[in-house]
Amino acid sequence: MNRWKYFIGGVKNMKTRGTIAPTSKYTSKKMLKNIEFDKADFIVELGAGDGSITEHILDQMHPDSKLLSFEIDSSLCRVIQEKIQDPRLHVINDSAEHIEDYLSKFSVSKVDCVVSGIPFVMLPEELGDKILALSKGILKPEGRFIQFHYSTIPKKRYERIFDEVDIKLEVRNLPPAFVFICK
Numbered sequence: 001m002n003r004w005k006y007f008i009g010g011v012k013n014m015k016t017r018g019t020i021a022p023t024s025k026y027t028s029k030k031m032l033k034n035i036e037f038d039k040a041d042f043i044v045e046l047g048a049g050d051g052s053i054t055e056h057i058l059d060q061m062h063p064d065s066k067l068l069s070f071e072i073d074s075s076l077c078r079v080i081q082e083k084i085q086d087p088r089l090h091v092i093n094d095s096a097e098h099i100e101d102y103l104s105k106f107s108v109s110k111v112d113c114v115v116s117g118i119p120f121v122m123l124p125e126e127l128g129d130k131i132l133a134l135s136k137g138i139l140k141p142e143g144r145f146i147q148f149h150y151s152t153i154p155k156k157r158y159e160r161i162f163d164e165v166d167i168k169l170e171v172r173n174l175p176p177a178f179v180f181i182c183k
Helices: 003-012 025-032 052-060 074-083 096-105 125-138 155-161
Strands: 042-046 066-070 089-092 111-116 139-149 165-170 177-182
Touching (some): 025 052, 025 139, 025 177, 042 052, 042 096, 042 125, 052 066, 066 096, 096 125, 125 155, 155 165
Parallel strands (some): 042 066, 042 111, 066 089
Antiparallel strands (some): 139 177, 165 177
16 A cells, blocks of 8 residues: 555544554564564464564564454455555454454464554543453563553553553654663
């Protein structure tokens, strides 16, 4: 998907996309450096967008791992499915609030990591908190929830749900991004 189409789609669907530009490779790399890919068997991605982070995850995953990527926008799901042909990837066109239903189809209850680009600040608070609590609930004890935002304002929300929250700034993103690493 070219940047102009992404921009137009972002303007039209700001509540579900939360941005007008794809995530930069720098933000993706900063997010993913917090994952132990050699030990990760199952990773979940929330708000996969156009697959810009998805591609970076797949590049680092080992051959037997699985990636379950949720995206609520059906046009973006089609973009991902057209541009990424990888049997480890399973694209789900549904809300992340149904994550447990899909994990059960894979006979999985706990995952190594949840990587998220969901624009939580655009969601109703109750729905956002539900998705965050579900994400925490499916993580293995050493697992991590990794999210990016364009502000540090949501930090208190994550601190209510997770035991530990660390934030890293990535200025080479449009706009600059804050990577939240939650344990």
